Amino acid sequence: MFFKDVIGQQAVKDKLIRSVKEQRVSHTQLFLGSEGTGNLSLALAFAQYVNCEKRPDADSCGKCTSCIKAQKLIHPDVHFTFPTIKAKDRNALSSEYMKEWRAALLENPYLNYLDWVTRIAEENKQGNISADECREVFSKLSLKVFESEYKILILWMPERLGKEGNILLKLFEEPSEKTLILLVAENLNLLLPTIISRSQVLQIPRIDDNSLIDVLINRHDLSRQNAARIVRRADGNYHEALRLINQVEDNNQELFNQWMQVLYKNDISELVKWVEDIAQIGRENQKSFFRYGLEFLHECILMQQVGQQQSRLQEEEKRLATWLSQHMRIEDWQQMAESFDNSHYHIERNAHPKILYMNLSLRLMRMISRKKLSLSA
Ligand SMILES: [Zn+2]
Structure with a gap:
């Protein structure tokens, strides 16, 4: 070698x-x-x-x-x-x-x-x-x-x-x-x-992000955007990056985006539809969804500290993070991260996904609308 x-x-x-x-x-x-x-x-x-x-x-x-x-x-x-x-x-x-x-x-x-x-x-x-x-x-x-x-x-x-x-x-x-x-x-x-x-x-x-991104692009033929997404999740671990490359493409980002918008609009009928959809994707994907949510929140908190330029979030994610940060404070992020962590735990132990997503969504909806009220007051 x-x-x-x-x-x-x-x-x-x-x-x-x-x-x-x-x-x-x-x-x-x-x-x-x-x-x-x-x-x-x-x-x-x-x-x-x-x-x-x-x-x-x-x-x-x-x-x-x-x-x-x-x-x-x-x-x-x-x-x-x-x-x-x-x-x-x-x-x-x-x-x-x-x-x-x-x-x-x-x-x-x-x-x-x-x-x-x-x-x-x-x-x-x-x-x-x-x-x-x-x-x-x-x-x-x-x-x-x-x-x-x-x-x-x-x-x-x-x-x-x-x-x-x-x-x-x-x-x-x-x-x-x-x-x-x-x-x-x-x-x-x-x-x-x-x-x-x-x-x-x-x-x-841990391996620095840039070296890992270069390897994913040059040795594994990934687009820069995909490479950056995987590197963020792999956190300097090439073994984990290889595992993620072989994993089926997930659409966590899109699902998460939709979810946040539904929650913010406080629209129950849209929420029911979203819950129906996510209940279909299987337990492993649901766990991966919460892991994505946790990473995203972690990056949001970091972005508030280091600024947009240095953030590891993708452009579209940055937009969502900026939008959310107008309505949330660090304590809210933390509370949300805790709920994701709990949900991941319960999904792993065979919780009923529809009930779990519905309860969690309603709780977050209440949290967000309280924020909206306090901000407009
Ligand atoms: Zn030699």
């Missing part, structure tokens, strides 16, 4: 490249970033760069023997450890799952734990990094370097280590020379404190 294939994260890339050039690469590093930030991709790109035989300025060369093997994930000096499952025909060892691991990673280096485990397990099984795996890591890392300057271990999801992780502590503390251990984690709270204290932590932030 090249650095250029990792989305955004320029500051992290610069830092990693600088550490190689200035020859102060830490032996044990923790690539810490939430889902979809590219923590694993960065570790892969770093491993390729470190062992590249030419090592140009900003990225690995991609042409030397080391780069070619690294790209295919078959470099003899780059070892992987990840959660596995004990099966009838296989031990819980990463080496026994390499074929699936390579395929999964080449398909999507932004994969998450659930993608991986559902790929290797038939039932609802938990993947773990076993004590046997930890022992195997020990012996792998005591091997001589085959071809490259560095021997590298990429350990994905140390959250899944449990107490077995203590087997590795000595290795983290005193790795042999020219050995790099790259731990790739999402959640600091689930790591053994002894592991954290022995690693140099590299914080990986």
Whole structure:
């Protein structure tokens, strides 16, 4: 993997490249970033760069023997450890799952734990990094370097280590020379404190909006408008953006717009019609409607603080937000957001959609008409 294939994260890339050039690469590093930030991709790109035989300025060369093997994930000096499952025909060892691991990673280096485990397990099984795996890591890392300057271990999801992780502590503390251990984690709270204290932590932030928008346009052929809409919902998480791209186009924005207008007009017969319509769209879509509503309100509150220019809302949404903000204050937004949150909860637990939407709408109608009265007074 090249650095250029990792989305955004320029500051992290610069830092990693600088550490190689200035020859102060830490032996044990923790690539810490939430889902979809590219923590694993960065570790892969770093491993390729470190062992590249030419090592140009900003990225690995991609042409030397080391780069070619690294790209295919078959470099003899780059070892992987990840959660596995004990099966009838296989031990819980990463080496026994390499074929699936390579395929999964080449398909999507932004994969998450659930993608991986559902790929290797038939039932609802938990993947773990076993004590046997930890022992195997020990012996792998005591091997001589085959071809490259560095021997590298990429350990994905140390959250899944449990107490077995203590087997590795000595290795983290005193790795042999020219050995790099790259731990790739999402959640600091689930790591053994002894592991954290022995690693140099590299914080990986969410991906910036512009880089993510560019990728959705250039790699996924989305229009700028669609890309911006998805990026707002994905909030710096490429894994989530991929999920949203594959989701069927929704018309939440239009439904929401209609709803607000009906509420504002205080028109009961139009409301009945709107409720009939939304009751038809199915539970998952209804949940997605409330999620959209919550995001929209969140963005409305932000827009009041940062101004229209910097807002992530689309033009049409901005118009609605501006219009609503003439009639609502922050407390009203908050009250509304709370109702959406509750409604999402009840829909998930099989509430009757017609009754739920009707009650909620009538409550909001009363709230809006009280505002209208107080504003005109
Ligand atoms: Zn190279």
